[in-house]
Amino acid sequence: MNKSFYTSLALSNIRKNSLTYIPYIIVNIGLIILMYNAFSLTLEMDQESNTRMFLTLSYVITGIFSIIFIIYANSFLIKRRKKELGLFHILGMEKKHIAKTMTIEHILVSIVNLFIGLILAVVSSKLISLVLYKLIQMEPSYDFFISSISLKYTIALFSAVYLLILIVNIFQVYRVKPIDLLRGSEVGEKEPKINWVTTLLGIIFIGIGYFLALSVKHIMTALAVFMLAAILVIIGTYFLFTGTSVAILKLMKSNKKFYYQTSHFINISSMIYRMKQNAASLANICIITSMILVSISTTFCLYMDMEAQINNRVVTDTLVSFQIDDSNEEPDLLVADVYDSFREDALIQDLITFEYSKQSATFDDFNVVYTNEFSEQTLAIVITMDELKKISDVPYLLAKDEVAVYYSGESKKTDTLSIQENHFKVKKEIEELPKYIFNEFHNSTETLFVVVKDTEAYNKIEAVYPNGPEYFSTYNVFYNLDNSLSDAEKIIYSNNNRTNYIENDNVPLKVNSTLISSKQELEVMLIEMYGSLLFLGCFLGFLFIMMIVLIIYYKQINEGHDDRERYQIMQKVGLSKREIKKAISSQILMIFFIPVIVATIHVVVACPIIIKILAMMGLSDPNMFYSFMFASLIVFITIYGIIYALTARTYYKIVNTK
Amino acid sequence: MSFLEVNNVKKIYTSRFNSNKVEALTNISFSVEKDEFVAIMGESGSGKTTLLNILATLDSATSGEIKLNGANITSISERDIVAFRREKLGFVFQDFNLLNTFSNKDNVLLPLVLAKKSVNKMQEALLPLLNSLDIAHLQDKFPYEISGGQKQRVAIARALISNPDIILADEPTGALDSKSSDQILNLFKDINKAGQCILMVTHSIKAASMANRILFIKDGEVYHQLYRGSMNNDELYNTISNTLSSISTQGNTYE
Numbered sequence: 001m002n003k004s005f006y007t008s009l010a011l012s013n014i015r016k017n018s019l020t021y022i023p024y025i026i027v028n029i030g031l032i033i034l035m036y037n038a039f040s041l042t043l044e045m046d047q048e049s050n051t052r053m054f055l056t057l058s059y060v061i062t063g064i065f066s067i068i069f070i071i072y073a074n075s076f077l078i079k080r081r082k083k084e085l086g087l088f089h090i091l092g093m094e095k096k097h098i099a100k101t102m103t104i105e106h107i108l109v110s111i112v113n114l115f116i117g118l119i120l121a122v123v124s125s126k127l128i129s130l131v132l133y134k135l136i137q138m139e140p141s142y143d144f145f146i147s148s149i150s151l152k153y154t155i156a157l158f159s160a161v162y163l164l165i166l167i168v169n170i171f172q173v174y175r176v177k178p179i180d181l182l183r184g185s186e187v188g189e190k191e192p193k194i195n196w197v198t199t200l201l202g203i204i205f206i207g208i209g210y211f212l213a214l215s216v217k218h219i220m221t222a223l224a225v226f227m228l229a230a231i232l233v234i235i236g237t238y239f240l241f242t243g244t245s246v247a248i249l250k251l252m253k254s255n256k257k258f259y260y261q262t263s264h265f266i267n268i269s270s271m272i273y274r275m276k277q278n279a280a281s282l283a284n285i286c287i288i289t290s291m292i293l294v295s296i297s298t299t300f301c302l303y304m305d306m307e308a309q310i311n312n313r314v315v316t317d318t319l320v321s322f323q324i325d326d327s328n329e330e331p332d333l334l335v336a337d338v339y340d341s342f343r344e345d346a347l348i349q350d351l352i353t354f355e356y357s358k359q360s361a362t363f364d365d366f367n368v369v370y371t372n373e374f375s376e377q378t379l380a381i382v383i384t385m386d387e388l389k390k391i392s393d394v395p396y397l398l399a400k401d402e403v404a405v406y407y408s409g410e411s412k413k414t415d416t417l418s419i420q421e422n423h424f425k426v427k428k429e430i431e432e433l434p435k436y437i438f439n440e441f442h443n444s445t446e447t448l449f450v451v452v453k454d455t456e457a458y459n460k461i462e463a464v465y466p467n468g469p470e471y472f473s474t475y476n477v478f479y480n481l482d483n484s485l486s487d488a489e490k491i492i493y494s495n496n497n498r499t500n501y502i503e504n505d506n507v508p509l510k511v512n513s514t515l516i517s518s519k520q521e522l523e524v525m526l527i528e529m530y531g532s533l534l535f536l537g538c539f540l541g542f543l544f545i546m547m548i549v550l551i552i553y554y555k556q557i558n559e560g561h562d563d564r565e566r567y568q569i570m571q572k573v574g575l576s577k578r579e580i581k582k583a584i585s586s587q588i589l590m591i592f593f594i595p596v597i598v599a600t601i602h603v604v605v606a607c608p609i610i611i612k613i614l615a616m617m618g619l620s621d622p623n624m625f626y627s628f629m630f631a632s633l634i635v636f637i638t639i640y641g642i643i644y645a646l647t648a649r650t651y652y653k654i655v656n657t658k
Numbered sequence: 659m660s661f662l663e664v665n666n667v668k669k670i671y672t673s674r675f676n677s678n679k680v681e682a683l684t685n686i687s688f689s690v691e692k693d694e695f696v697a698i699m700g701e702s703g704s705g706k707t708t709l710l711n712i713l714a715t716l717d718s719a720t721s722g723e724i725k726l727n728g729a730n731i732t733s734i735s736e737r738d739i740v741a742f743r744r745e746k747l748g749f750v751f752q753d754f755n756l757l758n759t760f761s762n763k764d765n766v767l768l769p770l771v772l773a774k775k776s777v778n779k780m781q782e783a784l785l786p787l788l789n790s791l792d793i794a795h796l797q798d799k800f801p802y803e804i805s806g807g808q809k810q811r812v813a814i815a816r817a818l819i820s821n822p823d824i825i826l827a828d829e830p831t832g833a834l835d836s837k838s839s840d841q842i843l844n845l846f847k848d849i850n851k852a853g854q855c856i857l858m859v860t861h862s863i864k865a866a867s868m869a870n871r872i873l874f875i876k877d878g879e880v881y882h883q884l885y886r887g888s889m890n891n892d893e894l895y896n897t898i899s900n901t902l903s904s905i906s907t908q909g910n911t912y913e
Contacts, residue, residue, distance in 0.1 A: 256777045265764070265771045273759040569755040572716065573816070574744025574772050 006097075010105035013084075019650075020080055020557065024073050025113055027550045028158075031066045032117030034543055036154045037128045038062050040147035044129070051136055051532035058539045067161050069547055074165040076554045078172060080561070085173065099170045106169065110162040114155060121154070122146050135303075136531035192276045194250055198243025205236030213609045219444040222612040229609070233602060237286050240598070241279040246272060262579060267587045270566070274559070278591070281551050286595035289640075290602045292544045293632050297603075298610060299537030301619065301628040303530045308620035310526065313440050314519045316350060318494040320477040322502055325510035326470040334509035335475055341501040342477050347485065347493065352436060352478040354390045356383040357462070359472070363448050365412055366426075368419040370466055378409070379439045380448045382419070384458045388451055392434035398427055398453040406430035408439075409446035417450065420464040424452070436478055444616045470512055487520040494518040549643050552592070556647040560654030567655050581652070588651060592644050596637065603629060659728070660689035661855060662713075662824060667722035669708055669878075682708040684878035686722070690824075690857060695850040697866040698859045699902070700875035707828070709875065710859045714747060714826050715739050727823050744769055748817030752829035754809045756801040756816075763788075763797035766815045773820065783819055791815050791845065807838030814845065818854070825849070827858040831865050843868045863902070867895040874905060881905065 014021055038059035045052035088098055126144055133140035209232035216225045249272045253259050259268060271278075320342075324331055339353045361370045363378040370380070388394050396404060403417055403424040417424045430449065439447040452458055465472045481490045498516045501507065567580050575583075607629060611622045619625065669683040683705045690696050700706040711717040713724065715731060724731040726746060734742050749755075756765050763784065764771075770780045788794040793811045796804055801812065810830060817825050827846070831839035839862075847868050850856050858869065866872050868891065874882040884901060886894055 260767065260771050260777050260780060262772055262774060265768075269757075269759045269764065566757050566759065569757060570768070570772075572714075572743075572749060572751075572755065574740055574769055576740035579740075579772070 006101050006104050009101050010108060013101065013105050014109065016084075017077075017081065020077055020554070021109065023550060023553050024077060025109065025116075027073065027546055028070065028113040029117040029120060030546050031062065031069065031543075032113065032154060032158060033121040033124055034062050034539065035059065035066060035157065036118065036121035036147075036150050037125050038539065039153055040125060040150035041129055041132060043147060043149060049532075050529045051132075051535075054532040054536040058536050061540060062543055063157060065543060065547065066157070069550070070158075070161050071165060071168075073550060073554065074169070076558070078169055080558070095174055099173050102169055102173060103166060106162070106166050110159070113162075114158060117158075118151065118154065122151075132532070132535050135535050136528045138528075192246050192272065194247045195243050196247075198239045199247045200243075202236050202239030202242075202244045205232045205239060207236075209233035209236055210605050213606055216609050216612065219612050219616050222609055222616065226606070226609050226613060229606075234287055237598065237602075238280070238283045241283040241286070242275075245279065245282075246275050249275065262575075263583050263586055266570070266583045267590065270563070270587065271590070274562075278555070281555050282591070282595045285548055285551060286598045286602070288544045288548055289596055289599035289636070290606075292541050292548075293599065293603045293629065293636060294606065294610065295537040295544075296541045296636075297625065297629040297632040298614060299530070299534040300632070301625050302614065302617065303534040304628070305620055305624065306526050306530055309618045310519065310523055312620045313438070313618065314517060314522060315435055315438070316352075316478045317480045317490055317519050318478070318497070319517045320494075320498055320502065320514065321474050322514040323471060323474055323512040325512050326468075328510055331509070338475075338501055338507065338509055339477065341507075342479065342497065345497070345501075347482040348479045348497075349482060350478075350480045352391055353476065354383070354387045354436070355473055355475050356381055356387060356437070357458075357465075357472050358474055359465070360445070361448070363407070363409075363411065363446065366414045366417045368417070368448065368450075370420065372467065378446045378448050379441065380419075380450065381437060381439075382450045382452060382458065382461055383437070384452055384454055386454065388434065391436040394451075396428050398451065400453055400457070401425055402427040402453060403457075404428040404430050404451040406433055406449035407446065408448075419450070419461050420466075422460055422464065424450075424457075436476070487523070490520045491518050491524070494521075545639065548640075552643060553647050553650070555591075556588070556651045557654065560651045564655050564657070580655075584652065584655065585648065588644070588648050592640075596640060600633065603633075659725075661692040661694075661727060662690040662857070663723075663725040664688050664713075665723050665725075667709070667712065667719045667724060669705075669712060669717070670720045681878055683712075683719070686875075686878070686880055688873055688880055688883070690855065692855050693850070693853060694871060695846065695856045695869045696858070697869035697872045698857065698875060699861070699863075699866050699872055699898070701906070704875045705878040706859045706875050710826060710828055710857075713857065714749065715743050741773075744773055745820055746823045748820065748822035748825040750810070750813050750817050750825060750827040750830045752832035754801070754806075754813045754833070756809055756812055758800060758802050761798055761800055762793065762804070762812045765801065765812055766797075766819055768816060769820045787815050787819055805838070806834050807841055810834060810838070810842050811845070814842075814849075818849070823855065825854060825856045827856065827860075829860055829862075830858065831860070831862060839864065863895055863898045866898055867891050872898060874901065876905060 038055055042052055042055040042059055045055060085098055085102075088101075089095065093101075125147075130140055209229040212225050212229040212232070216222050249268055252264070253268050253272065258264055324335065328334055335355075339351075342348055342353075343351055358379060358381045359370055360372070361368045361378050361380040363380065368378075368380050385394055385398060398404060401424055403426060405417060405426050406429070413426075415426055417426050430451070433447065433449055437449060439445060452461070462469050462472045481493055485493060494516055495518075498514055502509070502511055502514050563584075567575075567584075571577070571580065607626065611619070611625050614625060615622050665687050667683055667686040669681075671680045671682055672678070686705075686709060698706050698709065708717065712719050713731075715734070719732055722732070729742075729746075731742075756762075757768070760768065766788070767780050767784065770783065784797075785794065788797055791811045791814060793808060793815065796808055796812070801809055804812070814825075814830075830846070831842055834842060843865055846856055846858070850870075856869075858865065860866055870886050872884040873880055874884070882901065882905065884894075884897060889897065
């Protein structure tokens, strides 16, 4: 037998198995496109940027899932082909000939994958990078180039995976007996027994995961708890599908009135029979669906909320705040000098300056105790009436030892407010914070705002501040910059202001620390972060949807072949075509949508904790996340429904061919 | 009028792409009484499977008519045919055609479930039948857990549970060892004695020698038939054997 014989045999094998090969090739091409682009974009980005970090994450995840994915798809391909290989063997081909044919076949398909994949990857790279640059609002470079490093890396990774599965396949050919090859996937499978351990474990793991997710109080621990809960729920989901599902089905079976109805009868028994091999794919689909929903909804939510977040955090172009050293003589005069130098700057407008104290504290029953722990939930702001008058109207008068109070949280009201050992009488409750007073962390901490009568009262509090007086007060300079400056110039200008007017050897005021926050800088930072995060979300969403499509498609083909015979027998015994169609569609529907229903429950339970995490990141309105989650769910179910319709059609076709 | 009447049945297969016609059944006529156990014999390609498929309503005749218990099978509409098959016919196949996803009990109940009978009715019918076939102890096992002979008993139970007018058996002993074959054939005989009409297609002389009457089919026609008369099984066996060899060697009629 000559070489061209093997090649033509391999080619005809590929053609004959196109129903399984074509999806395999498409998914491989998709993975290669994703991999190449994730890697080349990563190399394009700044070493230190968030975008690079997220892109690195995207190619690592793509790499890992590509390996898992290709191995999964291959195991399916081989399983379906065993019969055919057995036939060749019986017809007189030796195992080494079969192995040779398979190797040629495998190499051909691998070359096609890499060739088409890389061409499409290079062609699409410009488009994909334009999308990324658009999202992070950076100027893309307009010249087209091919990243040779990414090319090499992608080829290396995929070749390695292809080599690995080739070895596995050849090993399989040599290991099996021809009679097994002939029987292939037809080996009878026993009905699974109820395994109470996995059933219980499934319920327990998911229960604990849900409980953790729902009961998290502390916003700072939310992320860690979320991770833990997610892992528990993932493990629990596998147990749920392997153990609990069988238990539920058996329970349904034991109800005779329910079980002995035509469609229930056919579906329940075949689902129980199939659960063992199906459980893992259903659990995979369920978990991947949850991941898609979470990644898409969170990243979109943050991206769309960006504008509101910026306006929440800043009121003017620039805020310079500083704390002064204890060693300053006549600090008030020196601070006033600094204010003046800002005021004299021609490009600075709408200048507002004032002093207050902004510290973390605990706040229970109107008792303020200062702490060093940021996580202590309350940001206590203390200001004198005179300072407050600089930024807003103060339509009330306070006597000595009287205060006006605003609190964002809920607390039992009393007439007295204590700050460490100082007791004040609450004269007035303030409804709303003045414009320039804000809590950057308002989603993660409560805000307590206290107005005292004068410096005397203010100093009394300063005296009991445990970390020392030089850390108690913050001096603030708010201003806008002239619009003749561009956004980029504004960022530079603000930073120059800081070095020129505060941190300069010629300025006599000694400062402990200065903090500058520029609206434009924040904008750039958030756009870059949320833009690349959204890119990552969509990228992974695409990857995961591709995985789901492949898993579902192969599952349907597999089941179609398994079911064909059963439905033909039932037809002989007296089941009409219409009833078959009904039974098939209700079964596919169940198998299809059970994972999505479980995933929906997972993400709905996860919503509160995700909102807490997003709030920590600065989400302006927590409730908007629900609408994004809802929208993602709708979009996902639409796409999933299309996949369902397409695969169900393939399934009917397989079942109905004689 | 006989219980089953087959009159001038003809079946011609035409392929879709060329005009080649294959005549599977040329002209078949015979009749069967309610209490009969009839075997149909013939070589491969003689048309006996086509005939059985037509009787089973799985295929339709090109011309001719078939009447079962007064009802004309050939004119039943496509819609009613499934119900007809379910209620009037019982099938026993060579490869059992049991479903591995169902327990043996559920395999037997399948026709009743498809007919949407109540759970009580199913239970009433099930146990006496399983007992009479001696498979009651297997009811909660699955088909892949029992032997071939036991599988065929389950399949027979499935064929009998809806009280069909006629049992159509296609090589029922083809996949069984000789001991199980004997048991299954004796079972058929007992069922027939209880008043059940059975029509069996077979290659096996042994199987055919259990019947009351044997029809020989050759080239799409009933070529010959043989009545048991007063012969015992062994005598009938020899007669069938002789008939077959004479048919295949020269085609002479032998009575």
